[in-house]
Amino acid sequence: MNQVIQLLNSHRSIRKFTSQAVEQEQINQYIQAGQAAATSSFIQACTVIQVNHPDTRASLAEWAGNQTYVKDAPRFLVFCADMNRHRISCEMHDSEMLSGFTEQFITATVDCALFAQNVAIAAESEGLGVVYIGGLRNKINHVTDALSLPQLVYPVFGMCLGYPDQDPEVKPRLPLEVVLKQDRYDDSTDAELIATYDQTVRTYYQQRTGGQKEMSWSEQISTMLRKEARPHMLSFLQSRGYLRR
Amino acid sequence: MNQVIQLLNSHRSIRKFTSQAVEQEQINQYIQAGQAAATSSFIQACTVIQVNHPDTRASLAEWAGNQTYVKDAPRFLVFCADMNRHRISCEMHDSEMLSGFTEQFITATVDCALFAQNVAIAAESEGLGVVYIGGLRNKINHVTDALSLPQLVYPVFGMCLGYPDQDPEVKPRLPLEVVLKQDRYDDSTDAELIATYDQTVRTYYQQRTGGQKEMSWSEQISTMLRKEARPHMLSFLQSRGYLRR
Numbered sequence: 069m070n071q072v073i074q075l076l077n078s079h080r081s082i083r084k085f086t087s088q089a090v091e092q093e094q095i096n097q098y099i100q101a102g103q104a105a106a107t108s109s110f111i112q113a114c115t116v117i118q119v120n121h122p123d124t125r126a127s128l129a130e131w132a133g134n135q136t137y138v139k140d141a142p143r144f145l146v147f148c149a150d151m152n153r154h155r156i157s158c159e160m161h162d163s164e165m166l167s168g169f170t171e172q173f174i175t176a177t178v179d180c181a182l183f184a185q186n187v188a189i190a191a192e193s194e195g196l197g198v199v200y201i202g203g204l205r206n207k208i209n210h211v212t213d214a215l216s217l218p219q220l221v222y223p224v225f226g227m228c229l230g231y232p233d234q235d236p237e238v239k240p241r242l243p244l245e246v247v248l249k250q251d252r253y254d255d256s257t258d259a260e261l262i263a264t265y266d267q268t269v270r271t272y273y274q275q276r277t278g279g280q281k282e283m284s285w286s287e288q289i290s291t292m293l294r295k296e297a298r299p300h301m302l303s304f305l306q307s308r309g310y311l312r313r
Numbered sequence: 314m315n316q317v318i319q320l321l322n323s324h325r326s327i328r329k330f331t332s333q334a335v336e337q338e339q340i341n342q343y344i345q346a347g348q349a350a351a352t353s354s355f356i357q358a359c360t361v362i363q364v365n366h367p368d369t370r371a372s373l374a375e376w377a378g379n380q381t382y383v384k385d386a387p388r389f390l391v392f393c394a395d396m397n398r399h400r401i402s403c404e405m406h407d408s409e410m411l412s413g414f415t416e417q418f419i420t421a422t423v424d425c426a427l428f429a430q431n432v433a434i435a436a437e438s439e440g441l442g443v444v445y446i447g448g449l450r451n452k453i454n455h456v457t458d459a460l461s462l463p464q465l466v467y468p469v470f471g472m473c474l475g476y477p478d479q480d481p482e483v484k485p486r487l488p489l490e491v492v493l494k495q496d497r498y499d500d501s502t503d504a505e506l507i508a509t510y511d512q513t514v515r516t517y518y519q520q521r522t523g524g525q526k527e528m529s530w531s532e533q534i535s536t537m538l539r540k541e542a543r544p545h546m547l548s549f550l551q552s553r554g555y556l557r558r
Contacts, residue, residue, distance in 0.1 A: 069342065070438055070439065071316075071317075072316075072317055072320060072434065072435065072438035073342060073343075073346050073435050073438060073439075075317060076346040076349050076350075076431050076434065076435055077345065077346055077349045078349075079349050079350065079351065081351060095493075096489060096493070097314065097318060098318075099489060099492065099493045100322065100486075100489060101318050101321040101322055103486040103487065103489075103492060104321050104322045104323075104324050104483070104486065105321075105324065105430060106324065106326060106430075106433070106444075106445045108445070108447050109447070109537060110484070110530070110533060111534065111537075112486060112487050112492070112530075114492065115491075115492050115493075115494060115498070116492060116493050116494070117494050117495075117496070117497070117498060118493060118494070118495055118496070119496060120495060120496055121496050124496065148498075152498075152500060153487075153491065153500070153503055153507065154534050154535075154538060156500065156503055156504050156507065156531075157507060157530070157531035157534040157535050157538075158534070158535045158538055159504075160504060160507070160508070160531050160535070161531060161532060161535040163535040163536070163538070163539060164539060165535070165538045165539075166538055166539065166540065166541055166542070167538070169541065169542040169543065169544060169546070169547075170543075170546040170547040170550065170556065171450065171542040171543035171544075171546045172542050174422065174450075174469070174546070175447065175542075177419065177422055177423065177426075178422065178423075178425075178426045178469065178470070180423075181422075181423045181426030181427050181430070182426050182429075182430045184427075185350060185426070185427045185430035185431065186321050186430065186434075188351070189317065189321065189431075189434060190317065190318050190321055193315055193317035193318060194315065194318075199351075200351045200353070202353050202354070202420065205416065205419070215496075215497050215498055216497040216498045216499070217498050218498060218500065221498060224419070224423065225423070238349070239355070241345075241348040241349065241357060242348065242357050242398075244341060244344060244345060244348075246360075246398065247344065247347075247348060247357070247359065247360050247361060248340075248341070248344045248360075248361050248363060249360060249361070249362050249363070250362075250363055250365060251362070251363070251364060251365055251366050251369065251460075252362070252460050252461040253360070253362060253393075253397075253460055253461045253462050253463060253466060254461070255397060255398070255401065255463065258398055258401055259401050259404075259405060262398065262401065262402060262405070263405070285355070285357075285402070286401075286402035286405050286406060287406060288355065289356065289399050289402040289403070290399075290402050290403040290405070290406040290408035290410070291408070292354060292356075293399055293402075293403055293408070293410045293411055293412070294408055294409060294410075294411065295411065296411055296414065297411070297414040297416040297417050297420075298414065298415075298416035299414060299416075299558065301414065301415040301416045301419070302414075302415040302556070302558060305415065311415065311547070311556065313544065313547060
Protein backbone atom coordinates (compact mmCIF):
# COMPACT_ATOMS: atom_id res chain seq x y z
CA MET A 69 0.00 0.00 0.00
CA ASN A 70 1.52 3.29 -1.08
CA GLN A 71 1.57 6.46 1.02
CA VAL A 72 -1.35 8.11 -0.77
CA ILE A 73 -3.61 5.12 -0.15
CA GLN A 74 -2.41 5.02 3.46
CA LEU A 75 -3.37 8.68 3.78
CA LEU A 76 -6.85 8.03 2.35
CA ASN A 77 -7.34 5.11 4.73
CA SER A 78 -6.33 7.13 7.76
CA HIS A 79 -9.17 9.66 7.47
CA ARG A 80 -11.21 10.47 10.53
CA SER A 81 -13.21 13.58 11.29
CA ILE A 82 -11.35 16.11 13.42
CA ARG A 83 -13.46 18.39 15.59
CA LYS A 84 -10.80 19.82 17.91
CA PHE A 85 -7.96 21.94 16.59
CA THR A 86 -4.77 23.53 17.94
CA SER A 87 -4.34 27.29 17.70
CA GLN A 88 -1.78 26.87 14.89
CA ALA A 89 -2.83 29.10 12.00
CA VAL A 90 -3.69 27.82 8.54
CA GLU A 91 -2.32 30.40 6.09
CA GLN A 92 -4.38 31.81 3.22
CA GLU A 93 -1.70 30.48 0.87
CA GLN A 94 -2.46 26.95 2.09
CA ILE A 95 -6.21 27.39 1.60
CA ASN A 96 -5.63 28.70 -1.92
CA GLN A 97 -3.52 25.66 -2.72
CA TYR A 98 -6.20 23.26 -1.39
CA ILE A 99 -8.89 25.06 -3.40
CA GLN A 100 -6.80 24.75 -6.55
CA ALA A 101 -6.40 21.04 -5.84
CA GLY A 102 -10.20 20.95 -5.49
CA GLN A 103 -10.59 22.57 -8.90
CA ALA A 104 -8.37 19.87 -10.40
CA ALA A 105 -10.99 17.19 -9.67
CA ALA A 106 -13.09 15.83 -12.53
CA THR A 107 -16.04 18.03 -13.47
CA SER A 108 -19.09 16.85 -15.40
CA SER A 109 -18.97 18.22 -18.98
CA PHE A 110 -16.45 20.80 -17.74
CA ILE A 111 -19.22 22.68 -15.86
CA GLN A 112 -17.02 23.59 -12.86
CA ALA A 113 -20.07 24.11 -10.69
CA CYS A 114 -18.49 24.48 -7.25
CA THR A 115 -17.93 27.76 -5.42
CA VAL A 116 -16.36 27.96 -1.98
CA ILE A 117 -17.23 30.69 0.49
CA GLN A 118 -14.46 31.10 3.05
CA VAL A 119 -16.14 32.43 6.17
CA ASN A 120 -13.87 34.63 8.27
CA HIS A 121 -16.22 36.96 10.12
CA PRO A 122 -16.62 35.80 13.75
CA ASP A 123 -20.32 36.74 13.95
CA THR A 124 -21.15 34.80 10.80
CA ARG A 125 -19.12 31.85 12.09
CA ALA A 126 -21.04 31.95 15.38
CA SER A 127 -24.38 31.99 13.54
CA LEU A 128 -23.36 29.10 11.28
CA ALA A 129 -22.21 27.09 14.31
CA GLU A 130 -25.59 27.60 15.96
CA TRP A 131 -27.62 26.80 12.83
CA ALA A 132 -25.58 23.63 12.31
CA GLY A 133 -26.90 22.40 15.66
CA ASN A 134 -24.44 24.11 18.04
CA GLN A 135 -21.34 22.57 16.54
CA THR A 136 -18.84 24.85 18.29
CA TYR A 137 -15.94 23.83 16.03
CA VAL A 138 -17.70 25.62 13.14
CA LYS A 139 -17.00 28.80 15.11
CA ASP A 140 -13.64 27.81 16.59
CA ALA A 141 -11.79 25.98 13.80
CA PRO A 142 -8.91 27.95 12.26
CA ARG A 143 -10.70 27.91 8.89
CA PHE A 144 -14.24 27.27 7.76
CA LEU A 145 -15.32 26.78 4.15
CA VAL A 146 -18.81 26.45 2.68
CA PHE A 147 -19.01 24.41 -0.52
CA CYS A 148 -21.80 25.60 -2.80
CA ALA A 149 -23.26 23.97 -5.89
CA ASP A 150 -23.28 26.91 -8.26
CA MET A 151 -24.96 27.49 -11.60
CA ASN A 152 -24.99 31.28 -11.25
CA ARG A 153 -21.82 31.57 -13.31
CA HIS A 154 -23.53 29.51 -15.99
CA ARG A 155 -26.33 32.05 -16.03
CA ILE A 156 -23.67 34.77 -16.46
CA SER A 157 -22.10 32.79 -19.32
CA CYS A 158 -25.47 32.48 -21.07
CA GLU A 159 -26.00 36.23 -20.70
CA MET A 160 -22.56 36.88 -22.19
CA HIS A 161 -23.78 35.14 -25.35
CA ASP A 162 -27.41 36.35 -25.27
CA SER A 163 -28.39 32.73 -24.95
CA GLU A 164 -31.42 31.36 -23.13
CA MET A 165 -30.57 29.13 -20.16
CA LEU A 166 -32.74 26.09 -19.53
CA SER A 167 -32.53 25.44 -15.81
CA GLY A 168 -34.33 23.62 -13.03
CA PHE A 169 -33.57 20.11 -14.28
CA THR A 170 -32.90 17.42 -11.68
CA GLU A 171 -29.96 16.32 -13.82
CA GLN A 172 -28.34 19.73 -13.33
CA PHE A 173 -28.87 19.43 -9.59
CA ILE A 174 -27.01 16.12 -9.64
CA THR A 175 -24.08 17.33 -11.74
CA ALA A 176 -23.62 20.49 -9.67
CA THR A 177 -23.87 18.60 -6.37
CA VAL A 178 -21.48 15.85 -7.50
CA ASP A 179 -19.02 18.47 -8.83
CA CYS A 180 -19.03 20.06 -5.41
CA ALA A 181 -18.41 16.78 -3.59
CA LEU A 182 -15.50 15.75 -5.85
CA PHE A 183 -13.99 19.22 -5.41
CA ALA A 184 -14.38 19.12 -1.62
CA GLN A 185 -12.89 15.66 -1.31
CA ASN A 186 -9.77 16.88 -3.11
CA VAL A 187 -9.61 19.83 -0.70
CA ALA A 188 -9.92 17.43 2.26
CA ILE A 189 -7.16 15.17 0.95
CA ALA A 190 -4.84 18.07 0.10
CA ALA A 191 -5.29 19.44 3.63
CA GLU A 192 -4.81 16.04 5.25
CA SER A 193 -1.67 15.48 3.17
CA GLU A 194 -0.17 18.49 4.98
CA GLY A 195 -1.11 17.16 8.41
CA LEU A 196 -4.36 19.06 8.86
CA GLY A 197 -7.62 17.53 9.99
CA VAL A 198 -11.06 18.27 8.58
CA VAL A 199 -14.71 17.59 9.29
CA TYR A 200 -17.58 17.97 6.84
CA ILE A 201 -20.57 19.91 8.20
CA GLY A 202 -23.84 18.73 6.65
CA GLY A 203 -25.63 20.43 9.54
CA LEU A 204 -25.62 23.68 7.53
CA ARG A 205 -28.64 22.24 5.77
CA ASN A 206 -30.60 22.42 9.06
CA LYS A 207 -31.19 26.11 8.44
CA ILE A 208 -30.26 26.34 4.81
CA ASN A 209 -32.34 29.45 4.22
CA HIS A 210 -30.50 31.33 7.00
CA VAL A 211 -27.13 30.18 5.64
CA THR A 212 -28.13 31.30 2.15
CA ASP A 213 -29.08 34.76 3.42
CA ALA A 214 -26.00 35.14 5.62
CA LEU A 215 -23.66 34.38 2.70
CA SER A 216 -25.72 36.39 0.15
CA LEU A 217 -26.02 33.37 -2.12
CA PRO A 218 -27.88 34.23 -5.34
CA GLN A 219 -30.41 32.07 -7.18
CA LEU A 220 -28.94 28.80 -8.50
CA VAL A 221 -26.38 28.59 -5.68
CA TYR A 222 -27.00 26.32 -2.71
CA PRO A 223 -24.73 25.40 0.23
CA VAL A 224 -24.13 21.64 0.07
CA PHE A 225 -21.98 21.37 3.20
CA GLY A 226 -19.29 23.14 5.16
CA MET A 227 -15.83 22.03 6.20
CA CYS A 228 -13.71 22.89 9.26
CA LEU A 229 -9.94 22.81 8.76
CA GLY A 230 -7.05 23.06 11.18
CA TYR A 231 -4.24 21.18 12.88
CA PRO A 232 -5.67 18.30 14.97
CA ASP A 233 -5.78 18.56 18.72
CA GLN A 234 -7.27 15.09 19.07
CA ASP A 235 -6.43 11.67 17.69
CA PRO A 236 -9.63 9.65 17.27
CA GLU A 237 -9.54 6.12 15.91
CA VAL A 238 -10.51 5.36 12.34
CA LYS A 239 -14.15 4.18 12.33
CA PRO A 240 -14.61 0.66 10.93
CA ARG A 241 -16.48 0.49 7.62
CA LEU A 242 -18.93 -2.06 6.17
CA PRO A 243 -17.41 -5.34 4.87
CA LEU A 244 -16.11 -5.07 1.31
CA GLU A 245 -18.62 -7.72 0.12
CA VAL A 246 -21.50 -5.42 1.06
CA VAL A 247 -20.28 -2.40 -0.89
CA LEU A 248 -18.63 -4.10 -3.90
CA LYS A 249 -20.81 -6.36 -6.01
CA GLN A 250 -20.00 -8.25 -9.20
CA ASP A 251 -22.07 -7.63 -12.36
CA ARG A 252 -25.39 -7.32 -10.61
CA TYR A 253 -26.88 -6.19 -7.33
CA ASP A 254 -27.30 -9.19 -5.05
CA ASP A 255 -28.19 -8.44 -1.44
CA SER A 256 -28.97 -12.00 -0.38
CA THR A 257 -26.14 -12.11 2.20
CA ASP A 258 -26.25 -8.43 3.22
CA ALA A 259 -28.37 -8.88 6.38
CA GLU A 260 -25.96 -11.53 7.65
CA LEU A 261 -22.88 -9.44 6.82
CA ILE A 262 -24.43 -6.36 8.43
CA ALA A 263 -25.15 -8.38 11.59
CA THR A 264 -21.47 -9.37 11.82
CA TYR A 265 -20.39 -5.79 11.14
CA ASP A 266 -22.77 -4.62 13.88
CA GLN A 267 -20.59 -6.47 16.40
CA THR A 268 -17.48 -4.68 15.10
CA VAL A 269 -19.16 -1.29 15.47
CA ARG A 270 -20.46 -2.16 18.93
CA THR A 271 -16.94 -3.12 20.07
CA TYR A 272 -15.52 0.07 18.53
CA TYR A 273 -17.95 2.24 20.50
CA GLN A 274 -17.43 0.24 23.72
CA GLN A 275 -13.67 0.72 23.55
CA ARG A 276 -13.94 4.35 22.53
CA THR A 277 -16.44 5.35 25.21
CA GLY A 278 -15.31 3.08 28.03
CA GLY A 279 -18.52 1.05 27.72
CA GLN A 280 -20.85 4.11 27.72
CA LYS A 281 -22.13 3.63 24.18
CA GLU A 282 -22.52 0.39 22.31
CA MET A 283 -24.98 0.95 19.50
CA SER A 284 -24.60 -1.17 16.37
CA TRP A 285 -24.61 0.27 12.86
CA SER A 286 -28.04 -1.08 11.90
CA GLU A 287 -29.50 0.23 15.18
CA GLN A 288 -28.10 3.69 14.52
CA ILE A 289 -29.45 3.67 10.96
CA SER A 290 -32.89 2.37 11.89
CA THR A 291 -33.18 4.93 14.70
CA MET A 292 -32.18 7.76 12.37
CA LEU A 293 -34.63 6.73 9.65
CA ARG A 294 -37.62 6.84 12.00
CA LYS A 295 -37.33 10.62 11.82
CA GLU A 296 -38.07 13.00 8.96
CA ALA A 297 -34.91 14.12 7.17
CA ARG A 298 -34.82 17.92 6.79
CA PRO A 299 -38.26 18.04 5.17
CA HIS A 300 -37.78 21.68 4.11
CA MET A 301 -35.11 20.80 1.54
CA LEU A 302 -37.26 20.18 -1.55
CA SER A 303 -39.27 23.39 -1.38
CA PHE A 304 -36.15 25.37 -0.46
CA LEU A 305 -34.19 24.04 -3.43
CA GLN A 306 -37.12 24.65 -5.77
CA SER A 307 -37.27 28.24 -4.54
CA ARG A 308 -33.59 28.62 -5.53
CA GLY A 309 -34.08 27.33 -9.08
CA TYR A 310 -33.28 23.63 -8.60
CA LEU A 311 -35.32 20.40 -8.87
CA ARG A 312 -38.24 22.05 -10.66
CA ARG A 313 -38.47 19.37 -13.35
CA MET B 314 3.74 21.54 -3.01
CA ASN B 315 3.88 18.00 -1.70
CA GLN B 316 3.51 14.88 -3.84
CA VAL B 317 -0.12 14.24 -2.92
CA ILE B 318 -1.16 17.75 -3.99
CA GLN B 319 0.91 17.34 -7.16
CA LEU B 320 -0.96 14.12 -7.85
CA LEU B 321 -4.34 15.82 -7.35
CA ASN B 322 -3.31 18.66 -9.66
CA SER B 323 -2.20 16.31 -12.41
CA HIS B 324 -5.64 14.74 -12.95
CA ARG B 325 -6.96 14.45 -16.47
CA SER B 326 -9.55 12.05 -17.84
CA ILE B 327 -8.02 9.00 -19.53
CA ARG B 328 -10.08 7.36 -22.26
CA LYS B 329 -7.48 5.10 -23.87
CA PHE B 330 -5.82 2.29 -21.93
CA THR B 331 -3.00 -0.20 -22.47
CA SER B 332 -3.79 -3.91 -22.28
CA GLN B 333 -2.04 -4.17 -18.90
CA ALA B 334 -4.41 -5.87 -16.47
CA VAL B 335 -5.71 -4.25 -13.29
CA GLU B 336 -5.85 -7.01 -10.69
CA GLN B 337 -8.89 -7.64 -8.50
CA GLU B 338 -6.64 -7.09 -5.50
CA GLN B 339 -5.98 -3.53 -6.71
CA ILE B 340 -9.68 -2.81 -7.24
CA ASN B 341 -10.44 -4.11 -3.74
CA GLN B 342 -7.81 -1.80 -2.32
CA TYR B 343 -9.21 1.23 -4.17
CA ILE B 344 -12.73 0.41 -3.00
CA GLN B 345 -11.53 0.19 0.60
CA ALA B 346 -9.89 3.59 0.16
CA GLY B 347 -13.27 4.78 -1.16
CA GLN B 348 -14.99 3.50 1.97
CA ALA B 349 -12.54 5.49 4.10
CA ALA B 350 -13.96 8.78 2.83
CA ALA B 351 -16.22 10.81 5.10
CA THR B 352 -19.83 9.63 5.17
CA SER B 353 -22.78 11.73 6.28
CA SER B 354 -24.02 10.55 9.72
CA PHE B 355 -22.14 7.28 9.07
CA ILE B 356 -24.76 6.23 6.48
CA GLN B 357 -22.22 4.58 4.11
CA ALA B 358 -24.63 4.90 1.21
CA CYS B 359 -22.40 3.96 -1.72
CA THR B 360 -22.38 0.59 -3.47
CA VAL B 361 -20.11 -0.20 -6.40
CA ILE B 362 -21.08 -2.66 -9.12
CA GLN B 363 -17.99 -3.96 -10.88
CA VAL B 364 -19.14 -4.86 -14.39
CA ASN B 365 -17.15 -7.72 -15.92
CA HIS B 366 -19.52 -9.34 -18.41
CA PRO B 367 -18.61 -8.25 -21.98
CA ASP B 368 -22.24 -8.06 -23.14
CA THR B 369 -23.24 -5.83 -20.25
CA ARG B 370 -20.17 -3.65 -20.85
CA ALA B 371 -21.12 -3.32 -24.53
CA SER B 372 -24.67 -2.29 -23.60
CA LEU B 373 -23.46 0.25 -21.05
CA ALA B 374 -21.04 1.71 -23.62
CA GLU B 375 -23.88 2.15 -26.09
CA TRP B 376 -26.30 3.64 -23.56
CA ALA B 377 -23.61 6.09 -22.40
CA GLY B 378 -23.60 7.52 -25.94
CA ASN B 379 -21.24 5.07 -27.67
CA GLN B 380 -18.32 5.67 -25.36
CA THR B 381 -16.25 2.68 -26.48
CA TYR B 382 -13.87 2.88 -23.52
CA VAL B 383 -16.75 1.83 -21.26
CA LYS B 384 -16.55 -1.50 -23.08
CA ASP B 385 -12.78 -1.62 -23.62
CA ALA B 386 -11.25 -0.30 -20.38
CA PRO B 387 -9.58 -2.96 -18.22
CA ARG B 388 -12.09 -2.27 -15.43
CA PHE B 389 -15.44 -0.56 -15.22
CA LEU B 390 -17.22 0.37 -12.02
CA VAL B 391 -20.72 1.77 -11.47
CA PHE B 392 -21.12 3.91 -8.35
CA CYS B 393 -24.64 3.69 -6.92
CA ALA B 394 -26.30 5.80 -4.25
CA ASP B 395 -27.78 3.09 -2.08
CA MET B 396 -30.35 3.16 0.68
CA ASN B 397 -31.41 -0.45 0.18
CA ARG B 398 -29.11 -1.59 2.99
CA HIS B 399 -30.76 0.99 5.23
CA ARG B 400 -34.11 -0.61 4.42
CA ILE B 401 -32.56 -3.97 5.42
CA SER B 402 -31.28 -2.42 8.67
CA CYS B 403 -34.74 -1.09 9.52
CA GLU B 404 -36.24 -4.53 8.85
CA MET B 405 -33.65 -6.10 11.15
CA HIS B 406 -35.08 -3.95 13.95
CA ASP B 407 -38.75 -4.03 12.90
CA SER B 408 -38.50 -0.30 12.49
CA GLU B 409 -40.42 1.84 10.01
CA MET B 410 -38.21 3.61 7.43
CA LEU B 411 -39.14 7.13 6.40
CA SER B 412 -37.79 7.52 2.88
CA GLY B 413 -38.20 9.70 -0.20
CA PHE B 414 -36.76 12.88 1.35
CA THR B 415 -34.70 15.16 -0.89
CA GLU B 416 -32.21 15.42 1.97
CA GLN B 417 -31.61 11.65 1.78
CA PHE B 418 -31.05 11.94 -1.94
CA ILE B 419 -28.37 14.57 -1.29
CA THR B 420 -26.58 12.63 1.45
CA ALA B 421 -26.56 9.38 -0.56
CA THR B 422 -25.38 11.13 -3.74
CA VAL B 423 -22.65 13.09 -1.93
CA ASP B 424 -21.51 9.92 -0.12
CA CYS B 425 -21.11 8.27 -3.49
CA ALA B 426 -19.09 11.13 -4.94
CA LEU B 427 -16.71 11.36 -1.97
CA PHE B 428 -16.23 7.58 -2.15
CA ALA B 429 -15.58 7.65 -5.90
CA GLN B 430 -13.10 10.49 -5.67
CA ASN B 431 -11.06 8.47 -3.18
CA VAL B 432 -11.16 5.51 -5.58
CA ALA B 433 -9.98 7.77 -8.42
CA ILE B 434 -7.11 9.16 -6.35
CA ALA B 435 -6.06 5.74 -5.06
CA ALA B 436 -5.97 4.42 -8.63
CA GLU B 437 -4.10 7.47 -9.93
CA SER B 438 -1.57 7.15 -7.10
CA GLU B 439 -0.62 3.76 -8.57
CA GLY B 440 -0.20 5.17 -12.08
CA LEU B 441 -3.64 4.29 -13.41
CA GLY B 442 -5.90 6.67 -15.30
CA VAL B 443 -9.65 7.04 -14.85
CA VAL B 444 -12.62 8.74 -16.43
CA TYR B 445 -16.00 9.35 -14.83
CA ILE B 446 -18.97 8.32 -17.00
CA GLY B 447 -22.03 10.48 -16.31
CA GLY B 448 -23.44 9.26 -19.63
CA LEU B 449 -24.90 6.24 -17.81
CA ARG B 450 -27.71 8.59 -16.84
CA ASN B 451 -28.73 8.86 -20.52
CA LYS B 452 -30.52 5.53 -20.22
CA ILE B 453 -30.65 5.20 -16.48
CA ASN B 454 -33.65 2.84 -16.57
CA HIS B 455 -31.78 0.40 -18.85
CA VAL B 456 -28.70 0.56 -16.62
CA THR B 457 -30.86 -0.08 -13.56
CA ASP B 458 -32.43 -3.15 -15.18
CA ALA B 459 -29.14 -4.50 -16.52
CA LEU B 460 -27.52 -4.35 -13.06
CA SER B 461 -30.66 -5.56 -11.20
CA LEU B 462 -30.64 -2.51 -8.97
CA PRO B 463 -33.42 -2.64 -6.37
CA GLN B 464 -35.58 0.23 -5.16
CA LEU B 465 -33.61 2.99 -3.37
CA VAL B 466 -30.47 2.31 -5.43
CA TYR B 467 -29.60 4.54 -8.37
CA PRO B 468 -26.47 4.63 -10.58
CA VAL B 469 -24.86 8.07 -10.13
CA PHE B 470 -22.00 7.55 -12.59
CA GLY B 471 -19.53 4.98 -13.89
CA MET B 472 -15.74 4.97 -13.94
CA CYS B 473 -13.27 3.39 -16.38
CA LEU B 474 -9.91 2.37 -14.92
CA GLY B 475 -6.72 1.18 -16.53
CA TYR B 476 -3.13 2.09 -17.35
CA PRO B 477 -3.06 5.17 -19.63
CA ASP B 478 -2.25 4.80 -23.30
CA GLN B 479 -2.50 8.54 -23.88
CA ASP B 480 -1.08 11.61 -22.20
CA PRO B 481 -3.54 14.50 -22.54
CA GLU B 482 -2.76 17.89 -21.05
CA VAL B 483 -4.35 19.04 -17.83
CA LYS B 484 -7.35 21.24 -18.71
CA PRO B 485 -7.11 24.79 -17.33
CA ARG B 486 -9.62 25.66 -14.62
CA LEU B 487 -11.49 28.88 -13.74
CA PRO B 488 -9.47 31.60 -11.97
CA LEU B 489 -9.26 31.10 -8.21
CA GLU B 490 -11.08 34.42 -7.61
CA VAL B 491 -14.18 33.04 -9.33
CA VAL B 492 -14.46 29.89 -7.25
CA LEU B 493 -13.20 31.13 -3.86
CA LYS B 494 -15.08 34.02 -2.30
CA GLN B 495 -14.61 35.71 1.06
CA ASP B 496 -17.50 35.86 3.56
CA ARG B 497 -20.21 36.48 1.00
CA TYR B 498 -21.05 35.71 -2.61
CA ASP B 499 -19.97 38.62 -4.79
CA ASP B 500 -20.09 38.01 -8.54
CA SER B 501 -19.48 41.60 -9.62
CA THR B 502 -16.19 40.75 -11.37
CA ASP B 503 -17.11 37.25 -12.54
CA ALA B 504 -18.11 38.18 -16.12
CA GLU B 505 -14.78 39.92 -16.61
CA LEU B 506 -12.78 37.07 -15.10
CA ILE B 507 -14.70 34.52 -17.17
CA ALA B 508 -13.95 36.52 -20.33
CA THR B 509 -10.21 36.37 -19.57
CA TYR B 510 -10.46 32.66 -18.78
CA ASP B 511 -12.29 32.15 -22.08
CA GLN B 512 -9.10 33.15 -23.88
CA THR B 513 -7.09 30.59 -21.90
CA VAL B 514 -9.55 27.84 -22.81
CA ARG B 515 -9.60 28.89 -26.46
CA THR B 516 -5.80 28.71 -26.60
CA TYR B 517 -5.82 25.33 -24.88
CA TYR B 518 -8.19 23.88 -27.49
CA GLN B 519 -6.31 25.49 -30.38
CA GLN B 520 -3.05 23.93 -29.27
CA ARG B 521 -4.60 20.59 -28.49
CA THR B 522 -6.54 20.25 -31.74
CA GLY B 523 -4.12 21.97 -34.09
CA GLY B 524 -6.55 24.86 -34.53
CA GLN B 525 -9.58 22.62 -35.25
CA LYS B 526 -11.51 23.63 -32.15
CA GLU B 527 -11.38 26.92 -30.33
CA MET B 528 -14.52 27.24 -28.27
CA SER B 529 -14.35 29.27 -25.09
CA TRP B 530 -15.69 28.07 -21.75
CA SER B 531 -18.68 30.41 -21.65
CA GLU B 532 -19.58 29.46 -25.25
CA GLN B 533 -19.48 25.76 -24.37
CA ILE B 534 -21.63 26.32 -21.30
CA SER B 535 -24.18 28.55 -23.02
CA THR B 536 -24.49 26.08 -25.93
CA MET B 537 -24.99 23.18 -23.52
CA LEU B 538 -27.64 25.00 -21.49
CA ARG B 539 -29.82 25.68 -24.53
CA LYS B 540 -30.72 21.99 -24.44
CA GLU B 541 -32.83 20.06 -21.96
CA ALA B 542 -30.71 18.13 -19.46
CA ARG B 543 -31.85 14.50 -19.24
CA PRO B 544 -35.47 15.47 -18.55
CA HIS B 545 -36.36 11.89 -17.57
CA MET B 546 -34.34 12.04 -14.35
CA LEU B 547 -36.93 13.39 -11.90
CA SER B 548 -39.67 10.91 -12.71
CA PHE B 549 -37.14 8.06 -12.86
CA LEU B 550 -35.72 8.88 -9.44
CA GLN B 551 -39.18 9.25 -7.95
CA SER B 552 -40.08 5.81 -9.33
CA ARG B 553 -37.06 4.41 -7.44
CA GLY B 554 -38.06 5.92 -4.10
CA TYR B 555 -36.10 9.19 -4.20
CA LEU B 556 -37.09 12.88 -4.34
CA ARG B 557 -40.72 12.26 -3.45
CA ARG B 558 -40.83 14.99 -0.80
